[in-house]
Amino acid sequence: MNLNIKVTKENTFDAIVVGSGMTGGFAAKELTEKGMKVLMIERGKEIKHVQDYDTAMKQPWEIEHRGKTTLVSAEERWANSRFWGLGSEEVVNHLTNDKENPYIEKRPFDWIRAYHTGGKSMHWGRQSYRWNKQDFEANAKEGIGIDWPIRYEDLEPWYTHVEKFVGVSGQKEGLDVLPDGHFLPPMPLFAPEAYFKKVMFDKFNRPVTVGRVANLTQPQAIHTELGRASCQYRNKCARGCPYGGYYSSLSGAIPAAMRTKRLTVLHDSIVAEIIYDDQKKKAVGVRVINQHNHLVTDYFAKIIFLNAGSINTAALMLNSKSSRFPNGFGNDSDQVGRNLMDHQLGAGATASIEGFEDDYVYGQRPNALYIPRFRNWGNDKQTAYLRGFGYQGGASREGWNRGVAADGFGGDFKENLTKPGAWAISIGGFGEVLPDPNNRMYLDPDKKDKWGVPLIVFDAAFSDNDRAIRKDIIASAVEMLETAGFKNATPYDRPTHLGLGIHDMGTARMGRDPKTSVLNSFNQVHDSKNVFVTDGAAMASASCVNPSITYMALTARAVDHAVKSLKKREL
């Protein structure tokens, strides 16, 4: 017993954060900056900012298969390869080997994972939009799912807090549908996009703005003191940025937490269970399996933040059974793993653009144009569906690859392909998905992975409402491109499943009533309030905007509450 006490002491922290990605990193930063001694546990390998971005500075000819996925990679990364380009050598080593980390699809689910320091924050699309007031109110008004226990005003100061630290480039537009934030200077729209913006406003009264993106257009002291520099407009963000030009846990939150000297990071360590103490009536720590030697170690803390990503966070809760929580930690409501949502992706339209022959662009914009939701907003009322969608897209001049489908070969053909081609435009929708308790993931009762942890089973699909939104995404895209006078407007509709948006969320939702929700208004697990879930799992609805900035704002707000409560000895 004496030995155990010593180990227990060494393994005890003020706070444990499970996961080092978008929200885990932010939780660690906020907790350590508020004086907490934090243990952050990452299941995957260690990646060091800059020095481990092994493909970042490679020139095109140094990428052996030039961006294509090899058969070996397609087999190992059978899920990741479902997303455009993620099987390529440029990024593949920073995405999870699906063969070694299998999951079960009762119904298909495209689960894109990145098990390493920083998680998917290394690869995210960086689009950063605040939710609007209606996003928080719609569930209650429409009788969908459950009401959010918070409103826009509760999150507003935390959005500002996060935006300042992250560094979001964007244009203020004064729109209710897309609240302005604390922005760095916007990136430019290109000539045909500026024209498109004007026509959309004149003909439809629909605003078009340049994407709000977490790339530094004008770094501030809060960024440079962490070693971050201006975006270099290479648009190779997914490889990791040696300049820290875009925000990730690796470039921002983790260095900020390390600076406090209060952060300890464990890598290669799978959190398999939350340890619940029946006497103390609260969670006291976590049980961790080493990826390599399979040794099991317990770690203890006063507060625990679950930030493993919505699927793995819910799986961890479901796998943590105790006499108090026989159906999984915090799962009195049976909502853990349910209401799995995502955003619809892969539908829209393309068109060719005549004119603008003299216009070109220097540099690569790691960003897009954005068309905020206009459906079921203001005077628009759709009968076929609830909620709506936004578009991301952009115009560019065709490159040499236009030659693949074109006629011809030989000297003139070759010479022609060295010149900028015609402009073309593509816009694709991000559609809101409604919460549905029957869309879920759960643990397989028998099958386990090589660490003895139950495999995750997905059983979820799009609804009629989702499909009606998708239909309109396509029809409206064609209508808008045609109205702008662009040619050959062509719809596209990649048949997708939930997951491909890589915005999985909802599996441990916030709510007012412990009977129907998992978390309270400060992301605390009902009935074990020293455990906080602040990743996508917490979401009671999905909105149609990219979620990361909202997750980070929820995280910062929850940490503030946690530390205040701890000081008041309420936890």
Add this chain to the structure above:
Amino acid sequence: MNRREVIKSVALMFGGTLSAPTLMAMNHWEQNSPIPTTSAAFSLTEQQRKIVAEVAEMIIPRTNTVGAKDVGVPAFIEMMLKDCYLQPDHQRFLEGLTSLEQLKFLELNEGERRGALKMMEQQTKEQMKVPSKTVPFWRLMKELTLLGYFTSEAGIKASFEYVQIPGKLENIKLKPNQKLYAY
């Protein structure tokens, strides 16, 4: 335009190129079944290698700048087929090569060779109208030739204004004889 065509056009739009493995992954996801394991051995005969090299050079010939053969496109094509494409793609590619072998392509003069490729180009357009999981020989040959050439060091530097680190982003007007930027 069928769905695959659309995906390809979108891929092109975003700076990628038509990618067989992407389509392969898509099939997997449509069927919810494992991707067949690779290991389909693929290699070309000496004569087939010569034809591939000659066709690649006719697509991107040496002019006042380097051509396909100069930058190693023929070997690149064989490597890509082996590493990135499945057996049905191999088979269709080999069928195309066989038809050129039957034409005694290597014995034809320059004009006859050009005629043969033009005919193949027309046939390919018809073939592309039929939905298929594989791509006709000419289309794949052309794609891999352009990919290999325009991403090779000498090909990029001879063809484009190569800028590894732009450092800024701005709208500009075309200069006379403006080349594409490559990054």
